[in-house]
Amino acid sequence: MNTKNPEIKMMQKLLEVGASLSSEKDIDQLLENILQAAMSITNADGGSIYRLTEDQHLKFEILITKSKGAHLGGKSGTPIPFPPIAINKPDGSPEMSRVVCYAVHKDETINIPDAYNATGFDFSGTKLFDEKNNYRSQSFLTVPMQNHESEIIGVMQLINATDADTGKILPFSAAQQEILEALASQAAIALTNRLLINRLEDLFEGFISMINDAIDDKSPYTSGHCMRVPELTVMLADAVNSAKAGPLKDFTMTDGDRHELKIAGLLHDCGKITTPVHIVDKATKLEAIFDRIAVIDLKAQIILRDIAIEVKEGTLDEATALTKKTQLLDDLAYLQKTNIGGEFMSNADIERVSEIAQRYTWKNSAGEQAPFLNADEIKNLTIRAGTLTEEDRQIINHHIEVTITMLEKLPWPKHLKNVPEYAGGHHERMDGKGYPKGLTRDQMSVQARCMAIADVFEALTASDRPYKKGKKLSESLEILGKMKLGAHIDPDLFDVFIWEKVYEKYASKYLPAEQIDEIDVAKIPGYNPPPENYFKA
Template structure:
């Protein structure tokens, strides 16, 4: 009968071991995975206590990661638990010999499982630290089972140590059985594989994120006016996504995200403007209408100075011609005319300077005055040839109705989204990131199908792409680091976006969440100047 009970117990533990193995392979969070390994080991072996160590990155020591003692209620090192601040256990002594007096180090260095029936009777290893713990807590650490964790390259990556196997009937401390040793070794093997896979995935994700940040850094160094944008838009997008995830009513009540969904959207946000790496910097940074590599308004200023100089020379010549007849009235008329002409030229120059500064809208009257000045004024170039005051390119730029970009330059700017889509669609995305190109590539589309580059409608876009669109617009309206505009106050930005909501530009349901849940305010408190927060 006892044999049958032992067999049933063994089969039950094997079933638990299989279930634990499946759970280990599914767990994506490294911290939770480590806790799962130790908790499962204690459950499968009946251990009251347990410690999990990891080999440090330089491979020189063991680091305490988790500590558990069920009977004392001790849980340290896990998420939301008391941190473990214990010294490292060096694997080798100063003379290069293995640090064999510590049982956990011995198991790691020699890749061997160590079972000890009673630590107080063992002279092989130094248990002074254990005895110190026992003295402080009134505990008695007796039986030990120490198992190394070895990855697929046969490298030791950690150590699992179990303490005080308990009798299922009486609760008395007993030695670990041979069966429990095999189960612990089997679990350690599965745990090492799961842990190694998780570490590899984490390393690849960190590498990928570093590569993404490298792209944004390149854009930042190319143009400091867009680098902040590349960081702020993902943050605002995630704020809106979390608000939508928490929404329990309305069209977004069914929207939810897993951790993988969050990571996918985060990556899309970070990469949404990666195509800007192909955009000429003089277009991205165009702060005034006449700016190219430099602001050409200085050339226009020079031409006005030439016109004023020529007017003054002409007046002086005519004044000299009057001197033989000494006509003071005529001379005074010449000087008054020269002064009026100078004032007129100064007014026109100031007007062109004002035109050069981009604004939300240039009036039709100002555009007409600009054309009239260009048609009326000529200056003599360095070769002495009469030339129009403004070239056709300068006239086109100064006449820009809104902002600082010509239509050709806007097309160059807009092409960045085409570059973004091409770049992202060329990558072999894993399944959990396959939507990144769609999310990132849709942030300039409109709900009414009038956006670019594909003219998608609301129904053809994911919620995530629509979120990125709202975040991109709001960040642009409130950003204070753009060369051609001041950052708007919240009330002004929200008023403009309400108009976009009604005009079919942005998703109305998402914008309602954006406003109702005060996503804009949380973002503003983190990123905007306090003077912009007026609602």
């Protein structure tokens, strides 16, 4: 092949550019690639790309003038100061005096050898720019960018084709125009596809937000959790990705992998949309639709009333009545404290609840004597830790099965195919005693194991739960360390969590100052010092 032929060289560049356009995901970088390729093919000194907006304006996206060292818009980070150009006049008629507007309305390429000698177009703005910048805009090639649906989405304009040997400014040749028209068409299709993909991704993430908003509407206490867990998961995965030594040194993540993990994190509790709100938000042991401690208070008031009646009728002496009242009020205060569920209940505590249940009876609305505490009240008040009964926990735990069922029904694209596995594994344990599948460490991906740690640590430190206060950082790490020793969480990931101070980065962003205390890592249960070469690798 005769590569000295300039037309063949241009065609080769066009083919190379075409292949790269379809793979670029960043819109600004895509615009850079398009314009740089166009200027390279034609050896143009300057160029710009306009995007046609929905309100019928041509908006500058990128502008380059090589001889002036000007690079605005695109990936430059420098905004373009020029306002968008209206393609229609105020009366609605088409604006045809501006060459870029003409190209849109006529769907034609305009090739002008010298703007200063051109007729039919208004180049006053160009001449003013030249005067201010000591420049001479001469040859123009303006090409409409039409996509696969025959829609014009923008305009590409090149200025001053230059002879590579002499530097002389030349008109754009017919061959250059033909190549540029082909490039503009490829660029428009690539740009449209990328915008469509971005909008679909935005739509998908919008659906995720909608699901989380629905859960939040049921329970405001879960909203922070749904947002913090994915961030902490990615923080830990990034720390593992950066580790150059240790057992996880071969783990790597691309930007695509990070996005997939973030999506999984956002969806990890989507099954809670089916969980009854009075279980999710069960702030006290007796809470259901309302806190039933109020019913016990009412029963106590009825007993107190009956004691007062007995005294008045002379069937009970005042000293005995006072003893009974004092005992009842003391027992009621104990039950009110027990109902909070903030402390672990000992056998003695459980026995006292049973004694209180048997100590009193009350007269119900039917006039019948009934036990002070019924079986369900006793069952809830004797929960050893927290506020949930075993039945409540089963209902809560069912959310992960619903999550997996929901996610496995979706037709995930290849780059998101692991979302169900990552999201569905955050309640599994390394020893196979977790749920819902009883997976062991070897059956889980690193990403799913990262999410398991993030879910636990977020829950320990969270201060927006109705049933507990957020634990201090040291206490949370102590519990997490014990969970490592108990084969609950991944030991290697726990080590990275400590070595890379992921907990510190998370705390500085999300924990109030009163929860952040001094950490002596050597005192954390299960702490394993990093290898000697860990921070040097």
